[in-house]
Amino acid sequence: MSAVWFDTVDVGDELAALPIPLDRSLIVAGAIASRDYQDVHHDAELAQAKGSKDIFMNILTTNGLIGRYVTDWAGPDAFIKKVAIRLGAPNYPGDTMTLTGSVTAKEAGVDGGGVVELSVVGKNGLGDHVTGTVTVALTASNGERPQ
Secondary structure, eight states: OOOOOGOOTTOOOOOOOOOOOOOHHHHHOOOOOHHHGGGGOHHHHHHHTOOOOSOOHHHHHHHHHHHHHHHHHTTTTEEEHHHHHEEEEEEEEEEEEEEEEEEEEEEEOOOOEEEEEEEEEEOOOOOOOOEEEEEEEEEEEEEEOOO
């Protein structure tokens, strides 16, 4: 896994898009792993009885996928400091959510490292599933850790 260094990142940099195929296993496993036993995340008949087209992904799974997206970009020395997301269109099985992101702010620390703010969006066939920001601490290329 490669690392992104604070001093090599600029406001406006784009993260590579990450398409995530949405299947029942991902949706159900994410709900179970996060102890979200609401029937709308694992029982299609009950989800439909409540007005949904099918089961749909829970916010904790979405949050975890955003964390994966950001840490895959930032590398093993990065540290997620804050995640603020808002859900929109549901993630249904059979669709694909594509995560995209960009660097929107950068603040240097005293040691050469610092924090960057990322804008993230996850789109599916219905529109924006998730929008938000992630604040990440990055290490300086000289190996010093941000405060």
